[in-house]
Amino acid sequence: MQSGELIMLKTSHRGKVREFIVNVSEDEFHTDFGIIDLSVMLDKSPGDSVTSHKGQEFTIQRPRMPDFFNHAKRTGAPMMPKDIGSIIAYTGLNKDDSVLDAGTGSGILAMYLGSIAKRVLSYEVREEFVKVARQNMASAGLDNVEIRCGNIVEEISSIEESFDVVTLDTQESKDVIPHLRRVLNPGGFLMTYSPFFEQTKDIRKAIDDAGFYDVRTMEFSEREISFSERGTRPATSRVGHTGFITIARL
Ligand SMILES: C[S@@+](CC[C@H](N)C(=O)[O-])C[C@H]1O[C@@H](n2cnc3c(N)ncnc32)[C@H](O)[C@@H]1O
Structure with a gap:
């Protein structure tokens, strides 16, 4: 070593x-x-x-992302691996991609994205959460994830870079979507994560109004199987509903 x-x-x-x-x-x-x-x-x-x-x-x-997921400091509900894996698969995230992410939260999604993509720029409105997320990136040895403190709704108009993938996990996602055409590369993917149907319907409308195509909203479930001497069956404790993932393409 x-x-x-x-x-x-x-x-x-x-x-x-x-x-x-x-x-x-x-x-x-x-x-x-x-x-x-x-x-x-x-x-x-x-x-x-x-x-x-x-x-x-x-x-x-050598620690890997699931280890950093287990050890990261938490400021709120982190995105779960089942959802993160689906986001990576459905956006085709790769090593040449630049990603715009908001809100950072503890940075769990940003960490996974940063372990694959070339660059991640992530916005978090709460300064105390920014500090924790930056610590998590340092602990995971990621220097390609930049975390900025700011409200993505206010900041989106002044971002000069362009991105291949945008991931939004905030209550204000619908207000960011109308501005994405300027920063998302043609053929790029948008992912929104929303826990409620109502929020997801507003997001779908904003996506349709902004002229995205290939729009799909999905919920992913995870069912662990438990093995014991008495028998084998789905575990009684499980990861329940987390959020709806909407994927769209420009
Ligand atoms: C559910 S958490 C995100 C969890 C994150 N995806 C993860 O995997 O750790 C949502 C975060 O968005 C932040 N947030 C809410 N509105 C925001 C906005 N307009 N701009 C930036 N961050 C925002 C909140 O402070 C919160 O930390």
Whole structure:
């Protein structure tokens, strides 16, 4: 592993998995299970293990987006992986894309988008949320996600860049849509995320009025299967309704 690289240290204690994400450095890392000398990571690879001064063994892994999703600080309801995966699939997001996103929230969607796209510019109206989202990007090692503090409805007219994908997860999405033709590249995709039917109907009207095509509104569900000695069946606790995803193309 290299200096500055993000690593995940995983251990098991009384049947529970505990994990920590840290940077490889010359420092020490203090845990409930003892102190770990991080400089020894320079001679290690993913899959190797390291032992704390109390003798607790940790496995070294490279963290991936689901790990950052689990570890990110939350300021509100984050978008769920089932929805994020669908957005990536239906917009065909790729490494050459620039994305405009609002509102950032804790930056969960922006983080996933940033792990694939060339650049993400995300707007969040609440300054305290901006701080948390910026911390989350730094913790995930993403320097291609820029978070600006501002109201997207007011800022949209002064944005000079153009984008391949626009993702809107705010109550004011319908007021942003009339301005998107100027910033969204021809053939580019718009995604809106809205928890209520009423909000979604307003969004659909704004999308139709703005002349988008290939408009589809979808809800995605996730059903985990539980395995036990008694039998195999859909888990009784589940991710219920999250939001409606509307995808449209310019
Ligand atoms: C549901 S959260 C977004 C969650 C985010 N997509 C994620 O995955 O973490 C909605 C966010 O939009 C912000 N917001 C609401 N109206 C806004 C506006 N007009 N401009 C920018 N941000 C706005 C809110 O403060 C809130 O943090």
